[in-house]
Amino acid sequence: MGVTIDLNAIRENKRRIEALGRPVFAVVKNNAYNLGMEPVVTTLYAEGVRHFMVTTLDEGSEVRVHAPEANVLVMNPVYEWSAVHRDGLDVAIGSYDWLVSQRHELDGVRLHLKLDVGMNRFGAKTFEEALAILAFCQDEKLNLVGLCTHFPLADADNAEIEHSVHVERFADWSTRLIERHSFEVVHAANSAATLQADPRLGHCTHVRVGIFLYGYSSVEAVDWLVPAFHWETEVVAVHDIEAGAHVGYGTGYTAPSKERIAVLSVGYGDGLMRARRHLSVHINGRAFPFVSNIFMSHSFLRVDETVQIGDRVELYGNETKIDDVTRTGHANNSEQLCARSWRVPHRFEGGILCTQATNPFA
Template sequence: MTQTPAAAVPPDEAGAHLTIDLGALARNWRALAAMGPRAECAAVVKADAYGTGIETTVPALAAAGCRTFFVAHLSEARRLRAVAPGAVVYVLNGLFAGALDAYAALDIRPVLGSREEVEVFAAFCATVGRRLPAAVHVDTGMNRLGLDLAEAALLAEPGPAALAFEPALVMSHLACADAPGHPLTARQTDRFAQVRALYPGVPASLANSAGCTLPATRHDLLRPGIALYGARFVAGRAPLEPVVRLEAPVVQVRAVRAGETVGYGGAWTAPRPSRIAIISVGYADGYLRAAGTSDAKPGASVRIGQVLCPLAGRVSMDLIAIDVTEAGDVRPGDLVVLIGDGIGVDDVADAAGTIGYEILTSLGRRYHRQTAG
């Protein structure tokens, strides 16, 4: 294993170790690319590559063959450009006039999702005398970002805006493709076919992670995100290979009598004489408070050796208590696996009442980060 470039916490100073399996990440990208053999497969690496680190994951994806990347913000695009100088990079979340020079200087492509953004970018291109590339985002039913169908049709007609910049991609975003058979997916697919017809010769992209599994949504460019990182992306379908592993050493083991409570609020009561192990991970590290256990509800579990051990009480800012009564002779320094060895990010998410996206993007910066694969 090698330490990632972004890691700043030495292993002996960290409460937990986070391992990013770059081999699994690359295999996941290839598996998604194989779903649409006639399409190019991009990678969505926004939110610091879903918590796994842009500087770590982008070179691994590029080495696997990925040439196009999507981020949310220009600041992420700057970081990406530094490690992938030849990549095509799109910025999804809005175009701000004050950043226009940076797009041109760094060869970054904005995703234009409103009439105002189109006009601002077209005027900039006219000012610099260059027909710069950009993506045109059309809303087909998400009602979040994007031109409406009438605006998209108007832009497709010859005119000052259409001639000022190069529409390098026309795209939309699926809202419900992770729920097989959802009627909105069919409506969006039909609407996007109308949009694509307006832009003959321009590459088209509709498929997010779930859309990669649907032949009708693949078009010219796949845009997988969450599936790359080993989390659930279609209901009822197994995720791809796990990419993250989180483990922490036991700090202390203590005996608790039956009837005593553990942690803030006395939320969990020992049902029998119990042994409680403490690890130095908490919600400040992105392990969500809602994953805790109380007398009223079960929470997440961790693994010590071959034994699944439930959390005992609330997750606090920096510490978690675990009921290790059934795990044998647990001692300080023994490793506890919070994610890995059969515990997926979605298992933690389910216990916390959320989704795997939130678990991944919350992964803490106090961990010692390292790579494998």
């Protein structure tokens, strides 16, 4: 029982994404979407991935251990430089002011110019600021190797027009910047944008994907993605209750008639989000609904006489995937993956590290 991470699925997703036409720039922030930095990076590096993106310096240094010859891009603004120089990390330019203020640390550092086309997080907010950054890098002979953006609406419902505006803005700015400078790598398409094959992004050298690598899509269903995440638990108690009996804390659920209730030893303390209760789980191939809330250490199902103590319960797997829960509108893919606690037993299949996993944060 516990979580199984299928590294073969991650390997296959990488191959299928690249079959669309461009190499993968792998997003492995937040412990590789909480699937385990070491096994995921090791798997992707063995598959030929040579560009990784993370959020923090600590993540960058961790990737460097497992991908010694890769380029590792840190997207958060950097103000402490020892890890960058020690581990040879790439750094994103957060703004013109940041660039000037950090000039004394930038010799030899691989820099990426980020264009803020609507996220309002980091990057040049106007073409004029982007030109100023480019001119400063050229005048100071800095190693400007990358050009990138992040589309804020590629996976949002009913946002096609505004997303198109963001794509057009990046296409316009980046094309004009490429005329002035030779960039080694140009990356813009996140997972959702990868599907769109927008000709305006034809000058990009890589697709920068995260959630697709792990087998999930927050937009329309993508039938060629292979889910990498499986989570099973077991029935630890079964009760026959009378009409009017309550289940769990308080009176959130009251049985309308005689019912058989199964207790699972898993809850939000393990990272099983309360949104999961909106879809059934499966026991021996049959669907059974949650009742009451999901609590810290336990959750409850309405079952029948076929369910017994010790039965295996599929929380996420072949019958119900993270995507399915996401499409109920109560949670998203990344949130469900990142919520999960590593106190749950983990194991990996299909890779070099096919063992019981330990807590990466211990």
